[in-house]
Structure formats: C-alpha cells, structure tokens
Amino acid sequence: MEARDAGSARALWIVGPGAVEIRDTPLRAGPGEVELATRFSGISRGTEALVLRGGVPEGERARMRAPLQEGEFPWPVKYGYAAVGRILSGAAAGRDAFVLAPHQDRLAVPGAMVLPLPAGVPAGRAVLASNMETALNVVWDGGAAPGDRIAVIGAGVVGALAAWLCGRMPGAAVTLIDLLPGRAALAAALGVGFALPEDAPEGCDLVIHASASAAGLATALAAAGEEARVVEASWYGDRAVTLGLGGGFHSRRLQLVSSQVGMVPAGRRARWPLRRRLEAALRLLADPALDALISGETDFGDLPARYGAILDDPGTLCHRIAYR
Structure with missing residues (x-):
C-alpha cells in the first residue's frame, strides 16, 4: 500500500452528473475513533448509479445519507458504505474490519462502527456485508x-443474496429470475x-422483486x-413506475x-439493532460460494476513469x- 501523510487520505467524490474525482481529505482520529488502512471497498451498483445521476429525491435525502457521507445530495458528495480495512490503532491493531464507509484509502471512524471480521471471512468477500x-x-x-416455493426477480447482488438465503431453508424450492442468461451460472454457484x-x-408462496x-x-x-406476498426490494429513486x-x-x-x-x-426491531444485523451478515459471508458475486476489481487510483462504465454495465454485480 502506498505510503501517505498520516494526516491525510484520498477519497472518491461524485462532483456532478456522471462526474467523479479523487480528492485529498484531512484525516485526524479524535477521541474514541479508530484508524484503518482500507484494503477493499465494494460498489453498490444500483444505489451508486442513482446517486451519480442525481436521482435521490429531495424528500429522501436525509434518509439516504450514508453513515460517513460528506457533502450533500445531489453534489458534491462522498458516498459509499462497504469498506474493509486493516485496523492501525488500539487493542485490535492488525485485524481486518468492516466499516460502513465510502471509497477512501484511509479512515478514522468511531470505534462503535468498526466490526472485526469473523474467522473464515476473507477481507475481499467482506465487502458484501451491507x-x-x-x-x-x-x-x-x-x-x-x-418448504416454500420462492421466486426472486432480479439477479443483482441483493436479489442473489436473498435467493441464497432462501435456498438454505430445508425443502425450499428457489428460482432466481433474470433477463441475462449468463446469470444461470451465478444461480448454480449459489445452489438455486x-x-x-x-x-x-x-x-x-413468496416472491421477492429486486430488478x-x-x-x-x-x-x-x-x-x-x-x-x-410480493416483497418490493427495489428502490427507484425519482423514477416513476407503472x-x-x-x-x-x-x-x-x-x-x-415494501422492504x-x-x-x-x-x-x-427491539432485538436487532444495526450492529447485530451487520455481525450476522458478516458471519453469513463465510460461504466461499458467495465469491461468485464479485464481478470485477479495480485499483482505487484507476476508479475515476472507470466508475461510470462499471455502473453502466448490466453485468456488474x-x-x-x-x-494497494
């Protein structure tokens, strides 16, 4: 990993419709905060594409804020929520951890947000936790x-993970449905x-819509x-749906x-706060079959040139x- 000034970091910012750039940002860990060197982050294609085009409705902008977001919708904004980094300070120094953080090479975050990875979950797969x-x-x-007959419409990441979860139920017959014939290989890898x-x-008996x-x-x-029951798991932003x-x-x-x-x-709700849900999600990622959901990898320094194409590609998971 490139050596950098300990007081600064680099982060991806969405600066206009379809426009991104890497900006330097100050980095100072305050009381109760933990420093991490980011190893991987994951692009959430549907949500980030919506943010890139400025499609977050004005009335939903507060709810759409990512935990460590900077800036305001529509632009400029530093957005993202799936990072895995090496802890640099404190008793857990040297361990890898998941954080709801944007695409940024170094992080200083509240200790309560840091979730050390469980045994058997590699850093590269842990980006799927969100x-x-x-x-x-x-x-x-x-x-x-x-025993339910379950259909999942839309083999994006959330739809595929929902299908995988349902497919682990005894006797359930789960079908993943998508326009892309190539997603048959993904379904087979996930056992549905x-x-x-x-x-x-x-x-x-149940249909999940995620297309x-x-x-x-x-x-x-x-x-x-x-x-x-039909569960609508998609979010359309400012687009009307007939x-x-x-x-x-x-x-x-x-x-x-709706979900x-x-x-x-x-x-x-009373028993499952966000941290417990994320800890459960990380434990579920121990299955190597879920590596099928990683559809590509890009170096952070090359991200501005490739970001739009990654989001536009229907094959992106x-x-x-x-x-590095």
Whole structure:
C-alpha cells in the first residue's frame, strides 16, 4: 500500500452528473475513533448509479445519507458504505474490519462502527456485508419458510443474496429470475434454480422483486400464488413506475409490501439493532460460494476513469475496489 501523510487520505467524490474525482481529505482520529488502512471497498451498483445521476429525491435525502457521507445530495458528495480495512490503532491493531464507509484509502471512524471480521471471512468477500444485511431484512419481510416455493426477480447482488438465503431453508424450492442468461451460472454457484422471465414459475408462496424495473415487478406479481406476498426490494429513486393492478391482483388477494433498508420488521426491531444485523451478515459471508458475486476489481487510483462504465454495465454485480 502506498505510503501517505498520516494526516491525510484520498477519497472518491461524485462532483456532478456522471462526474467523479479523487480528492485529498484531512484525516485526524479524535477521541474514541479508530484508524484503518482500507484494503477493499465494494460498489453498490444500483444505489451508486442513482446517486451519480442525481436521482435521490429531495424528500429522501436525509434518509439516504450514508453513515460517513460528506457533502450533500445531489453534489458534491462522498458516498459509499462497504469498506474493509486493516485496523492501525488500539487493542485490535492488525485485524481486518468492516466499516460502513465510502471509497477512501484511509479512515478514522468511531470505534462503535468498526466490526472485526469473523474467522473464515476473507477481507475481499467482506465487502458484501451491507448487501447481505439488506437481503437478510428482505427475507424477514417476506416471511420465507421451509418448504416454500420462492421466486426472486432480479439477479443483482441483493436479489442473489436473498435467493441464497432462501435456498438454505430445508425443502425450499428457489428460482432466481433474470433477463441475462449468463446469470444461470451465478444461480448454480449459489445452489438455486434459474429461469428467464418468460419461464418464471407460477403459484409461488413468496416472491421477492429486486430488478428495479416495471417489467420485473409485473413478472413478480404474475409469479405469486393465491394470497401470496410480493416483497418490493427495489428502490427507484425519482423514477416513476407503472404497475398494473387490474386482472387478478385483487381476486387473488396478493400482498405487495415494501422492504426498507435500516428498518426491520416490527417483531425483530427491539432485538436487532444495526450492529447485530451487520455481525450476522458478516458471519453469513463465510460461504466461499458467495465469491461468485464479485464481478470485477479495480485499483482505487484507476476508479475515476472507470466508475461510470462499471455502473453502466448490466453485468456488474459487486465490483471490488482494491487499495494497494
């Protein structure tokens, strides 16, 4: 890793529509803070693409703030929430830890935000922790149960992780559905079935929609069985979505429910604060099969030139940034 002034760091900033740059930023650890040298961070394609185009609605900007965000929406803003770094100070010095932090090469963060990686979870895979925590909440919102027939529409990172979680339930028949035929290999790596939208199963007990498209949501409603639940896990930002609620939507008594990042179902809310959820997410990442969700890697110094293309590529899952 490149030696740098201990009082400074470099971070990726979104500075305008489709425009990013690396900026120097002061770095001073205050009382109760821990310093880390970042090893990897993960790009959350859907959310970061929305931020890059300035698509965060004005009324949602406070809720959309990342924990260590700097700047204000729409721009300039330092955004991101999936970093893994080597702890440089304190009793845990030398250990790798996950932090809800942006793309930045050195960090000084409150100690309460630092989550040391559990045994068996490598630093390069731990960048999936934020997405795993989201997927865990989606599955809770869906009420998935053993033996269920479950369809997941959209094989992005959150959809794929939700499918993987559901597929670990005894007797569950899980199908991951996507427009890209190549995602069949991903489904196989995760141990679940795969189908193109035209071949989506019907009569499902639970459907999770994570494609962020009106067509995907229509497929989700069609796959749901009588009185089944459809969980909307996509976030559309400022985009309007047309949804047909005619046909059999009412006669089949379908449930269409939202899943909100950061707010778990009421029955778990009192016992599952964010830290406990992230610790659970990190433990779940011990499975090497989840390496299939890392679709590429870029050196941090090359990120400004590649960031837009990474977000535009429909084949991107979790693109990992390496800090050397």
